[in-house]
Structures are given as structure tokens and as C-alpha cells.
Amino acid sequence: MNETAQVKTVLITGATSGIGLEFAKVCAGLNYNIIAIGKDPGKLNSLKSELEGKFFIKVDTVKADLSNTEEVLKLSDYVDSFDTGIDILINNAGTGVYGEFKDTDFTKELSLINVNVVALSYITKIILKKMLRRGKGKILNVASTAAFKPGPLMAVYYASKAYVLSFSVAVAREIKDTGVSLTVLCPGPVNTKLLKESTHIELQFIDYEKMSDPEDIAIAGMKALERNEIVTIPGFRNKLNAFLVKLIPSKVLMDILYRSKKNSLKQS
Ligand SMILES: NC(=O)c1ccc[n+]([C@@H]2O[C@H](COP(=O)([O-])OP(=O)(O)OC[C@H]3O[C@@H](n4cnc5c(N)ncnc54)[C@H](OP(=O)(O)O)[C@@H]3O)[C@@H](O)[C@H]2O)c1
Known part of the structure; x- marks a missing residue:
């Protein structure tokens, strides 16, 4: 086989921060060339310089604000022009909004839905089609343990992650035995910017010691992708949590979650 193949x-x-940045580093370490989609040209350039400086790989950057549907739809032009093929797609970008739904800024929630739901679905579609034509490829969609239950005071974020989980599991079934796999990481x-910025109040009752490191999450995601797992939840506590919430009646669970977060709000 020649080198190009x-x-x-x-x-x-x-890929410019948090878990996505760690995915980029892990993939660079595995000698993958990287296409990084992000909204901030400065951060994209730093990422390119950092990774091309450290690893023997090429980083292409694509500036796109994924909350802007027109910019998202234009990504198909880029994907079509990329003829050497995309082997792995990691739909990682995400954003959060915290607060009582009656009080939160709907423009932020609209952006959240566009990034977490619309852009993820569209990018999956355009790249999946190409992968199916090649008969190979792997897709990793980043959801959250938030996907397993409704989340009072982060209602739209939790609902968006439930969408990612449901959508991904359904599509994974549709493409079974095609040579293309879809994994959803929960x-x-x-410990990232998203958690600090969008859930500053929630952090009061999150135990820092028990928060995962973004690098560990990226490694867990890549391993699950390698094994063609459909749903993967990194960490025993998170697995247990996702299981236990199914056993608690929804009304009781919502009361517990809402009250504990509300108390935390009052103390802030
Ligand atoms: N942190 C957690 O506790 C946690 C838990 C479960 C799941 N997740 C999920 O993990 C994923 C990564 O989040 P993270 O925690 O690593 O947060 P993060 O550090 O804030 O990273 C989010 C990434 O998404 C990008 N992004 C946000 N809005 C965008 C937009 N409109 N257009 C293009 N790119 C945009 C950000 O770009 P900029 O750098 O330019 O802002 C950044 O690169 C998300 O899907 C999140 O929901 C996070």
C-alpha cells in the first residue's frame, strides 16, 4: 500500500475546546488528518498550528457557526469538494442554557437547538451518505447522560441530548451491516467551558472530584467507536445513574432534581 492510501x-x-480539543489531540496522535469545524477563526488557527507543530498530520479548518442554519447547509459544498473521503465524523459541538424556561433567552435556546440538534443531524446526513457509498466509516455523536432524563432548569439542553440519543440509536439500526457504524457517547x-459557563449554578452541587477529565472522555469515545458500540456511557457512576433514573417514577425524579437545583439557586 502506498503512503497516500x-x-x-x-x-x-x-474541536477548539473541551472534549472536542481532546478528540483532536487523540486523533492526531493516531495519525489522522483533521478537519476542524468551528466558529472562531483565531481558535481554529491556534489548533492548526498546535497540532501540525506536534504531529506529522494536516489540519484543515472550516469556519462555520453551527447555530446559523445557512452556514450549516453550506457545509455540503465543502464535504462534496473533499474527495479523499472522511473516515470518522465526530459530532461534538454543543452549547447549553441554564435557568427556568420562562426566564431564559429564547435566542440562546434557538442557537442551542441549531447546534445540538439541527447541525448534528444535517452533518450526519451529508457525511453518512458519502460513507455508505464507500461502504466504510464511523460516526460518533456526543450526547450526554442528560439524554436519559428530563432536566428541570436546563430543559432545552436535556431535551436536545435526548434527541441526539434517540436519533443516533435509530440511525445506527438503519445502517447495520453496511460497513458504516454510528456510536453515541453519553x-x-x-470539566469544560460548557459546564462552567452554562451551568455556573449547577456546579455548586457537582462534586469536582467526580467530574471527568475531557481527555479521558475522548479516549473512551474513540475506544467505543473502535468497538462499534451503539451507546456508550463512560464511567461506572454514570452508567449506574443512567440505569437508576429508569427505576424512579418520573414525577418523583423531577421533584428531586428540581428542588435540589432550585435550593442551589436560592443559595447563590
Ligand atoms: N461538559 C460536560 O459536562 C458535558 C457532559 C456531557 C456531554 N457534553 C457534550 O460534549 C460536547 C462538547 O462540550 P464541552 O463540554 O467540551 O464544551 P466546550 O468546551 O464549551 O466545547 C464546545 C465546543 O463546541 C463549539 N461550539 C459551540 N457553539 C458553536 C457554534 N455555534 N458553532 C460552532 N461551534 C460551536 C465550541 O466552539 P468555541 O470554542 O468557539 O466556543 C467548542 O469547540 C457538547 O456536545 C456537550 O453537550 C458535555
Whole structure:
């Protein structure tokens, strides 16, 4: 096999910070060329310099605000022009909004839905079609343990992650035995900008010691992708949590979650 045939490419959304940045580092370490989609040209350039400086790989950057549907739809032009093929897609970009739904800013929630739901679905569609034509490829969609239950005071975020889980599991079934796989990663709390910025109040009752490190989550995601797992929840506590919430009647669970978060709000 010649050298060009061995080059593999991963496309990562939200590779400029947190879990996505760690995915980019892990993939660079595995010699994947990277296509990084992000909204901030400065951060994309730093990522390119950092990874191309440390690893013998190529990083292409694509500036796109995933909350803007027009910019998302234009990504198909880029994907069509990329003829060497995308081996892995990591739909990681995500954003959160915290607060009582009656009080939160709907423009932020609209952006959240566009990034977490619309962009993820569209990017999955355009790249999945290409992968199916090649008969190979792997897709990793980042959901959350938030996908397993409704989340009072983060209602839209939790609902968006429930969408990612449901959508991904359904599509994974549709593409069974095609050579293309779809995995959905459901981390619990991870120490990143998203958690700090959008859930500053919730952090009061999150135990820092028990928060995952973004690098560990990226490694767990890549391992699950390698094993073609459909749903993967990193960490025993998170697995247990996802299981236990199914046993508690929804009304009781919502009361517990709402009251504990509300008390935390009052103390802040
Ligand atoms: N942190 C947690 O506790 C946790 C737990 C479970 C699941 N997750 C999920 O993990 C994923 C990564 O989140 P993270 O925790 O690593 O947060 P993060 O550090 O805030 O990273 C989010 C990434 O998404 C990008 N992004 C946000 N809005 C975008 C937009 N409109 N257009 C393009 N890119 C955009 C960000 O770009 P900029 O750098 O330019 O802002 C950043 O690269 C998300 O899907 C999140 O829901 C997180």
C-alpha cells in the first residue's frame, strides 16, 4: 500500500475546546488528518498550528457557526469538494442554557437547538451518505447522560441530548451491516467551558472530584467507536445513574432534581 492510501481523515465539530480539543489531540496522535469545524477563526488557527507543530498530520479548518442554519447547509459544498473521503465524523459541538424556561433567552435556546440538534443531524446526513457509498466509516455523536432524563432548569439542553440519543440509536439500526457504524457517547459531568459557563449554578452541587477529565472522555469515545458500540456511557457512576433514573417514577425524579437545583439557586 502506498503512503497516500494510508492517510485517514477525521472531521470534528467543536474541536477548539473541551472534549472536542481532546478528540483532536487523540486523533492526531493516531495519525489522522483533521478537519476542524468551528466558529472562531483565531481558535481554529491556534489548533492548526498546535497540532501540525506536534504531529506529522494536516489540519484543515472550516469556519462555520453551527447555530446559523445557512452556514450549516453550506457545509455540503465543502464535504462534496473533499474527495479523499472522511473516515470518522465526530459530532461534538454543543452549547447549553441554564435557568427556568420562562426566564431564559429564547435566542440562546434557538442557537442551542441549531447546534445540538439541527447541525448534528444535517452533518450526519451529508457525511453518512458519502460513507455508505464507500461502504466504510464511523460516526460518533456526543450526547450526554442528560439524554436519559428530563432536566428541570436546563430543559432545552436535556431535551436536545435526548434527541441526539434517540436519533443516533435509530440511525445506527438503519445502517447495520453496511460497513458504516454510528456510536453515541453519553458522558456525565466533564470539566469544560460548557459546564462552567452554562451551568455556573449547577456546579455548586457537582462534586469536582467526580467530574471527568475531557481527555479521558475522548479516549473512551474513540475506544467505543473502535468497538462499534451503539451507546456508550463512560464511567461506572454514570452508567449506574443512567440505569437508576429508569427505576424512579418520573414525577418523583423531577421533584428531586428540581428542588435540589432550585435550593442551589436560592443559595447563590
Ligand atoms: N461538559 C460536560 O459536562 C458535558 C457532559 C456531557 C456531554 N457534553 C457534550 O460534549 C460536547 C462538547 O462540550 P464541552 O463540554 O467540551 O464544551 P466546550 O468546551 O464549551 O466545547 C464546545 C465546543 O463546541 C463549539 N461550539 C459551540 N457553539 C458553536 C457554534 N455555534 N458553532 C460552532 N461551534 C460551536 C465550541 O466552539 P468555541 O470554542 O468557539 O466556543 C467548542 O469547540 C457538547 O456536545 C456537550 O453537550 C458535555
